Amino acid sequence: MHADDPLALLQKRLELRRCGGLARRLVSIGPATGARVVVEGRPVLLMASNDYLGLAGHLRLRRAAARAAEELGASSAASRLAAGTLDGHLALERQIARFKHAETALYFHTGYMTNLGVVSGLAGPGDLIVSDQLNHASLIDACRLSRATVKVYPHRDWRAAERLLAQGPGGGLKLLVSDGVFSMDGDLAPLARLLEVAQRQGALLVIDDAHATGVWGETGRGTAEHFGITPGPELVMVGTFSKAMGGAGGFVAGHRVVIDTLVNRARSLLYTTAPPPSQVAAAAEALKVLADEPWRRQKLHQLSARLRGNLTNAGFEVLSPAGPIVPVLVGGAEPAVSLSRALLERGVYAPAMRPPTVPQGTSRLRLAVSAAHEPADMDQAAQALQEARREVGL
Ligand SMILES: Cc1ncc(COP(=O)(O)O)c(C=O)c1O
Incomplete structure (x- = not known):
């Protein structure tokens, strides 16, 4: 065995975690x-x-997924930009855009991949991202992946977020990034304040409504609906189908320029086989069940x-x-x-x-x-x- 046995090293690291109850x-x-x-x-x-919402076992979602698999196959068999964009993907994206009162939308395999694609697709070297301290791991990873300058503000402190945006560096794109509902704390972002900050500072606001979609707002459209906010061009709305919507996949909805940028730059959308028909069909059905029930x-x-x-x-x-x-x-x-x-x-x-x-x-x-x-x-x-x-x- 080599003196620097890699498995022994990993085992030692695992033991350290065990000792700390981690x-x-x-x-x-x-x-x-x-x-x-x-x-x-x-x-x-x-x-x-x-x-x-208890939709994961809902008969309508299960039937929609099964029917799509039977009729269209088990895979989309190619990436979105190659031959993998099916009618179902585009129909679902139109449905999502209507649901979010947005110009247009994109559907990804998972919420995690959505965040990776959105943040690193919009921001890059020379840009500035200002991010809540308690944001989900997928947003944190996305910030790192972007290679933009990343600054973190204390949880929900929109004044601190504004100071960090104002300090710069300027000259590039500015992104303000927050969970809509924080996954481990369950509290809501101060959305109206964050939106004002984004408008004053010339930033885009990315709100991850993974835990708000289907749950918050009069008709389950998320935090913007809950706070009575009409989405403007600076709001980039992320969500998932994997939680309240009982299925899988993530989405981003917003201004056409934002979505077109992502179609060109979001690597977690482009360099992977498109989501399978069964997943897409279940997501489309979940939006209908949400309205019906x-x-x-x-x-x-x-x-x-x-x-x-x-x-x-x-x-x-x-x-x-x-x-x-x-x-x-x-x-x-x-x-x-x-x-x-x-x-x-x-x-x-x-x-x-x-x-x-x-x-x-x-x-x-x-x-x-x-x-x-x-x-x-x-x-x-x-x-x-x-x-x-x-x-x-x-
Ligand atoms: C806030 C937040 N964003 C994104 C995700 C990722 O979503 P998905 O499970 O669809 O990958 C999660 C949880 O998994 C989450 O809690």
């Missing part, structure tokens, strides 16, 4: 949808899925309020003020893992979120509510969490 492992869940699932052979109440969003918010009320009454520190992401602050990584394990023993699954996913000292259980849940599930989850807390001694 090692991760993959847990099998079956099936992936619904309120009750089986985790490692044990039936549990699932409080960890982003299937906020508004009760799902109403139920989701009612259930979320019930869980949040139960937990705050029991003395837990819940980080978000509203919505289906209900993060319960623990602090250290090891106690968070112990609490999650004790919760699982009581039949409720909510894994611990630890660094680097969240900042040091803010490990948490991220409970997520779905319209597939019932009110009694919210009571069961809160009750089990209280018992787990007693057992762990927190």
Whole structure:
């Protein structure tokens, strides 16, 4: 064996993670949808899925995906710019543009790839990106990939964002980038303020509505609708079909010049085989179900309020003020893992979120509510969490 054994080195690094309570492992869940699932052979109440509206198992989405696969095949078989753009891709993109009240839109394989493509497709060397401290990993990676100058502002601090944009360097494109709903904290970006900042500073504002699409706004169109904002040309709206929309794929909607730029420059759109027909068909159907079944969003918010009320009454520190992401602050990584394990023993699954996913000292259980849940599930989850807390001694 070589003195610099690479596997031994990796093993040592893994051990370091284990000691700090930071090692991760993959847990099998079956099936992936619904309120009750089986985790490692044990039936549990699932409080960890982003299937906020319960659409992942919806018959209409399943049928649409199956029909598309039967009629059109299992793959798009080429990249978008080669022979991979099917009628379904273009029809879905028109549907998304209408949904977001935007001029035009593009559909990607995943939300992660959308963020990579949008940010690194719009900004490059000589440009400036100003980014919220708690933005999702995909936006952070996208900023790095762009090779633009990147500055990070304290969470939701739009005044600091404005100062950083004003300081420059100027001369290139300016991008202000924020999650619309923060994935680990569940709180919302100050969208109206950010938009004013972008307008004053001559920047484009990229808002990632991965967790807002289908959830926020009167008809589930996202944070702009929630705040009563009519999208202007400087707003670049990102979203996913992988969470509330019960499918897969990401999208960007906005001004034609922005989208045309991405058709020319977004490498995660161009250098990969186009999303398969089944995925596209499920996404298109999800938009229709969203319009047909508004009760799902109403139920989701009612259930979320019930869980949040139960937990705050029991003395837990819940980080978000509203919505289906209900993060319960623990602090250290090891106690968070112990609490999650004790919760699982009581039949409720909510894994611990630890660094680097969240900042040091803010490990948490991220409970997520779905319209597939019932009110009694919210009571069961809160009750089990209280018992787990007693057992762990927190
Ligand atoms: C804020 C945010 N943006 C983007 C993504 C990536 O979306 P997708 O799962 O569709 O790749 C996620 C989660 O995965 C997210 O939480």
